[in-house]
Structures are given as structure tokens and as C-alpha cells.
Amino acid sequence: MRLRRIGIAVTLLLASAGCGVAGGATASVSGRDHLVVGVAQDQPGLGFRDSSGTYKGFDIDVARDVARRLGATHLTFKPLTSGQREGALRSGDVDMVVSSYSITQERKTQVVFAGPYYVAHQDILVRGAETAVRNVRDLRGRRLCQVTGSVSWRRVTEEHKIDARLVPASTYGECLDDLIAGKVDAISTDDLILAGFAAQRGNQVRFVNAPFSDERYGVGLRPGDIRGCEDVNKAITEMYQDGTAAKLLKRWFGSTGLNVTTTVPQFEGCG
Amino acid sequence: MTITTTPPPAPARREGRVTGRLRIRTMPGRIRALAALAALAVLVVLLVTTLTVRNARDGLRVIGHDAGPQVVATGDLYFALSDMDAQLADALLIGGDAGLAGRRAAALKVYEQRRSEANGALLQGSRLAGTDPTEQRTAQEMLDALGRYERLAGQALLTDEQSRHAAGPPPAAVTALYRQATDLMKLDILPKAYNLTLDNGTKVRRTYEAKRSAVLRGRVWVALTGLLLVVVLVGVQIYFAARFRRLVNPFLALATVGAFVLVVVSVALLSSEAGRLRTAKEDGFDSVLALSRARAISNSAHADESRYLLDPGRADTYEQVYLDKSEAILYVPAGNLDGYYSLLDEKIGGSDFLGFYGTEAHHITLPGQQAALRKVLAGYQKVQHDDRAIRLVATSGDRRAALTTKLGGGTGDFDAYDQALVALKDLHGRAFDRAIASGDHGLRGWNVILPGAAIVLIILILAGVRPRLSEYR
Numbered sequence A: 001m002r003l004r005r006i007g008i009a010v011t012l013l014l015a016s017a018g019c020g021v022a023g024g025a026t027a028s029v030s031g032r033d034h035l036v037v038g039v040a041q042d043q044p045g046l047g048f049r050d051s052s053g054t055y056k057g058f059d060i061d062v063a064r065d066v067a068r069r070l071g072a073t074h075l076t077f078k079p080l081t082s083g084q085r086e087g088a089l090r091s092g093d094v095d096m097v098v099s100s101y102s103i104t105q106e107r108k109t110q111v112v113f114a115g116p117y118y119v120a121h122q123d124i125l126v127r128g129a130e131t132a133v134r135n136v137r138d139l140r141g142r143r144l145c146q147v148t149g150s151v152s153w154r155r156v157t158e159e160h161k162i163d164a165r166l167v168p169a170s171t172y173g174e175c176l177d178d179l180i181a182g183k184v185d186a187i188s189t190d191d192l193i194l195a196g197f198a199a200q201r202g203n204q205v206r207f208v209n210a211p212f213s214d215e216r217y218g219v220g221l222r223p224g225d226i227r228g229c230e231d232v233n234k235a236i237t238e239m240y241q242d243g244t245a246a247k248l249l250k251r252w253f254g255s256t257g258l259n260v261t262t263t264v265p266q267f268e269g270c271g
Numbered sequence B: 001m002t003i004t005t006t007p008p009p010a011p012a013r014r015e016g017r018v019t020g021r022l023r024i025r026t027m028p029g030r031i032r033a034l035a036a037l038a039a040l041a042v043l044v045v046l047l048v049t050t051l052t053v054r055n056a057r058d059g060l061r062v063i064g065h066d067a068g069p070q071v072v073a074t075g076d077l078y079f080a081l082s083d084m085d086a087q088l089a090d091a092l093l094i095g096g097d098a099g100l101a102g103r104r105a106a107a108l109k110v111y112e113q114r115r116s117e118a119n120g121a122l123l124q125g126s127r128l129a130g131t132d133p134t135e136q137r138t139a140q141e142m143l144d145a146l147g148r149y150e151r152l153a154g155q156a157l158l159t160d161e162q163s164r165h166a167a168g169p170p171p172a173a174v175t176a177l178y179r180q181a182t183d184l185m186k187l188d189i190l191p192k193a194y195n196l197t198l199d200n201g202t203k204v205r206r207t208y209e210a211k212r213s214a215v216l217r218g219r220v221w222v223a224l225t226g227l228l229l230v231v232v233l234v235g236v237q238i239y240f241a242a243r244f245r246r247l248v249n250p251f252l253a254l255a256t257v258g259a260f261v262l263v264v265v266s267v268a269l270l271s272s273e274a275g276r277l278r279t280a281k282e283d284g285f286d287s288v289l290a291l292s293r294a295r296a297i298s299n300s301a302h303a304d305e306s307r308y309l310l311d312p313g314r315a316d317t318y319e320q321v322y323l324d325k326s327e328a329i330l331y332v333p334a335g336n337l338d339g340y341y342s343l344l345d346e347k348i349g350g351s352d353f354l355g356f357y358g359t360e361a362h363h364i365t366l367p368g369q370q371a372a373l374r375k376v377l378a379g380y381q382k383v384q385h386d387d388r389a390i391r392l393v394a395t396s397g398d399r400r401a402a403l404t405t406k407l408g409g410g411t412g413d414f415d416a417y418d419q420a421l422v423a424l425k426d427l428h429g430r431a432f433d434r435a436i437a438s439g440d441h442g443l444r445g446w447n448v449i450l451p452g453a454a455i456v457l458i459i460l461i462l463a464g465v466r467p468r469l470s471e472y473r
Helices: A002-022 A058-070 A082-090 A152-159 A172-181 A191-204 A226-241 A244-256 B027-094 B098-123 B125-129 B133-163 B172-244 B250-310 B312-329 B337-347 B355-361 B369-395 B399-443 B446-470
Strands: A034-039 A047-049 A074-079 A112-120 A122-127 A143-147 A165-169 A186-190 A205-207 A215-221
Touching (some): A034 A082, A047 A058, A082 A215, A112 A244, A122 A172, A143 A152, A143 A172, A152 B312, A172 A186, A172 A205, A191 A205, A191 A244, A215 A226, A226 A244, B027 B399, B098 B133, B250 B355, B250 B446, B312 B355
Parallel strands (some): A143 A165, A143 A186
Antiparallel strands (some): A122 A205
């Protein structure tokens, strides 16, 4: 209990330190020509770097569209793993993160979230021959891929208290290889990511289609960048109102059979 | 200005060096120039003060009479919409259960009431959206979507009545219709209402930052130009004393005192206006916005509890969303709902938690706020205790018992919590209204006072120099 108390005190201190930076050193994403965007490089459909080094995917297109609406003319993408995202924002290595980055209250103590720009749902991917897994509870006793810095495995083992055996990996791309190689039995993360994997690997894998959470994909910003957060929210609203979001969702997930939502999500709020 | 800083006791000596610059050779000309300079200084003070007062007025208008009240209106709209869906879920859960028929009728009555509130608010779209075309379009889209929602809700209720199911999850046909309705509400309508609230919050924050700093900067300029005016008037006085051997020119003396008083009063007024803007924003508005959001999230979490019972196929998602919303309201670092319940019990007496109530608990500024907040927290704790009991019964498999637990104490406890929350929000709302009203009151008449004072000062200056001029006729 004492430790928790100290933990909260430290969190509060960090949060207030973040606020303190707001008026001074924090460079807002608003009104800048050049932005550095942290993205994933191994998630087909969302954030993926192809063999020629070009970034592609829904997150990449959202980042481009938002940056354009903010007035930035030059974008640099920087690959980040799930576990690097808060640190990269806090150290100023990147200006924003668009990388299937779920808004959670815990992360909100570290960074500012604009959006969400999309609400995905956590689901399950198993090998094509596996038929016994129908929902999250069927993961009991099975080997589940655990990606460092991701909240997905926690939703299974902590929130739903399902006794799966966690097998660590550093990226979801690695999980997919492990799944096919038989080193893990299931990957559980967002439907958008899994749909991309399923489209890529055909019959080798099976998408279970039993969603069990709302994952609100936010645009991560540096602590204190309230103005940037408000501007990003405005950009996302416009992205939905003028049909760009619907077009992007169709481009990247139209062929997966996922039922996508094309209306603007409820924002988290910047303050 | 050069004339005041270098009074001309020896103009002849410097005449050669400053060729090309305006030199006034005759005494009446110099007197007139001094009078014009003093009048000009009066006009500069008038201009700077008027502009600064206008900034204060604009700030009060946007914060106090435009975006501020719209936050409350959109918050109420969200509540009405969210509660419609919650009441619909309750009615569908009760179904044809004879023992609970009264509760079903009550839920439908509240549904109708919320429907008319929401429709009323949306039809007055301009009150919610102001003149912003994007926001007006949003209000129109919400009105259309609400029409579709009501149609789906009607179908769901009808199918539910025909099925005459026992209390608990309704038949699949009803659930399918409810899913369509609730998805429309949760994914389309409610986000728009919530985002309108946030938009207005943004408007207030930006106006506040821009206008308050403009008032504070303007205050410095009023003081500086006012000081300059006093220096000019005193300078003219000294010049006359030296030239005409008069000790005091009463009109000029009066003008000097008048100018001094005007500047002091203006600076004091601007200081207090900046202070009132700050009070309205930080002690009133910020909390009203945060608590409006807390109320919206609380109500939708409460509805998620009903949906959890109504739609077992989505129960996992509804439970996760419930935890996520609870953490937004009051954050303690728990990994799951059970952990949340127990950490909440442990922490709620103190203030080491985050979320909307964390922010509120760390910013106690109003008399009665602490007590009102304690009531809210106690109510919230009770609601979470009820939630734990409901889920415990539900996971044991007895959905009817879970429903009666919810309808038994749960609904009443939630209403009590909501009332405590509204009371706390209103406490801040009154502080906000008071600050805005006194801000308005402070500025009342300044449109007349400022030009009036300037005219009087100029008349006094003219009256002061006229006898000196007449000596040369």
C-alpha cells in the first residue's frame, strides 16, 4: 500500500512536471513544417515498412492526413516498438506517435492523447487448423504471445484473469512467425492488426472473430502539448466529415471483411 | 515628445544644429503645440484603455455567454441521449416479467422524457453549435441519426413485447435490434455530442489564454501611456510656471489629478477583470467541464452495466469498457475490475487518485466544495459496490437475480450519485456565473466613461491654456 501511494505521488509529480513544460520547452505539433512521427514497421495494414523502405498502412495514411491538416509539409517516419512509444515522446525523439496506440488511463499519466481516430477491438488469431478456440476464455492453458509494451496480453491475463501461458516476443510480426512455427498457440491483439496478418498468410491462420474489448487508437503527443492535441482532434473530425477516413478504412480493410465504423469516435479530451 | 523632454529654455542656441526639424518660433504656437500634445496623450490613453477593455469584454462574452453555457447545454444533451439508451436496455431486460412490469413502465417513461429533452436540445441546434458551420452540420447529423435510433428502439421494444420473455437477456431477434440501436447511439450520436462539449472547452481555453494575456499586457500599456500623460501635463504646468510666473494653473492641475485617477482606476479595473476571468475559468469553468464529462462517462458506464446483462455475447467487451470508463472517472492503478473495487475502497477517503475526481480533489477552492466532493465520492463508491454485487450474481448464472439487484438498490444509488455530482457541478457553475456577472458589472458603463473622461480632460486642458494664449492677443 505504501509503495502504491509513492507510485501515485510520483505519477502525479511526473504529470505536473509535464504540465509545467507546457508553457515552455514543449514543441507543439501545431504550426510546424517538419514533424517526426513514430510508427510501427511490422503491422501489415496499419504500419508496415516494405522492402524498399517505404512506410504503408492505415496508421501511416492517418498520420499523413493529420499532419497535412496541421499544416506540416515534411514528415519523417521513425519506427518504434510498442515498448518504446512513451519514452520516444517524452525524450522528444518523435513529435507524435500513430501506431495502433491504445489510449489507457495509465499511459495518460505519461503522454497526451489526441483522438481516438479509430476504435478497434481485441480479437484472437490461431493456426488455421485450430478449431477449439472460440472466445477469450478458450485461451486458458494455451501459449499466448506476449509483446513487450503492448496492453493486449494484459487484457487476457489480468483483466479477464485467464490463465494463459505467456511467451514473450518483441513485435507482433515475431508473434506471427512463432504462431506458424508452433512456438505459440494464439496471438491476441486488435482486429485491424490480425486482419492484416490473416490477409497476408491465408489459410495458415484463422481469425476467431470474438471481439472482447474496445481499443481506442490515439495519436500520442508529448506531455503538455494541449494545443497540438486540440488541433489533431479538429483534423480527425474533418477527416471523418469529408469522407477521408471512410476511404482509408476501405482501402486498408475493405477486403478483410471487417465491419468498420466510419463515424467520428468519441474523443478522449485533451485536458 | 521631444518638446517635453527638452523644454525650450534655450531654443536659440540649438536652432542651427536641428535644421530640418520642426521649430516653433512664436510663443502662442508653442502653447498650442503643448496643448495639442497633451490632448494627443489623452487620446492615446483613451485608445489603449478602450482596446484593452474590449479584450476583457470579448473574453467575458465567449467564456461567460457563448462557449461556456454551450458546454453545459451539450453536456445535458449527452446525458439525455445516453440515458435514453440505458432506459431502453433496462426495459428490454425486464421484458414480459410480470413482477417487474412497474419498473418497465417507469423505464419507458424516463425514456420518453429523455427523448423529448434530447430532441428539444437538438432542435435548438444553434444553442449547441453557435455559428460554426462544422458544428451546425454535426447538430443536423445528430438529429437525423436520432430519428433512426428511435425507429430501431421502437422495433426492439415491439419485438420484445411480443416475445414475452422472462427477466434477463431477451431473445436473439431483440438483441440484434438493440445492437443496431445502441451501436448507432454509441458509435455515431454520443461521440458527436461529447466532441461538441470538448470543442466548446477548447474555445473557452483558447479565448481565456488569448484574452487574459491581452488584458494583462494592455494593463501595462494603460499604465505607461497614463504615466506619459501625467508627465506631459506636469511638464506643461512647470513650463507655464517658469514662463508666466504663475504657481498653479488650476485647470491643468485638475486635468492632471483627473488623468491620474482615471489611469489608476483603469488599471485597477483591468486587474480585477483579469482576476475574474481567471476565477471564472479556473474555479468555475474547468470544473464544470470536467464534471460534465464525468457525468457523461458515468452515465454511459452505468448503461454498459445494463448492456453487460442484456447481451452476453458482448459481455466481455462491455465489462472492459466499464473498467476503462471507471478509470477515466477515478483512476487507481488496478489491472482488472476486482482490483479496481478494492483499491477504490482503499483510496477513496484520501486524494491520491487521478482521473476527473482526482483533478477535482486536488483543486479545492470554493467553500462547500470539499463536502460536496465527499458526497460524490461516497455515491460513486456505492455505485461500484452495487456493480460488484451485480456482476457477482450475473457470473453465478442467475441473470434475473442480477437484474433485480440492479433495479433494487442499483438504480436508486446511481440516481443519488448523479444528484450529488450535479450538485457539485452546480456549485462550480454558480462560482462561474458570479465571476462572469461581476466581470460584466465591472465593465458596465465603460463605453461611456472612457470617452466622457477624455472629453472632460481635453476641455480642462484647453481651459488651462486659453488664458495664456489670450495674453498674446
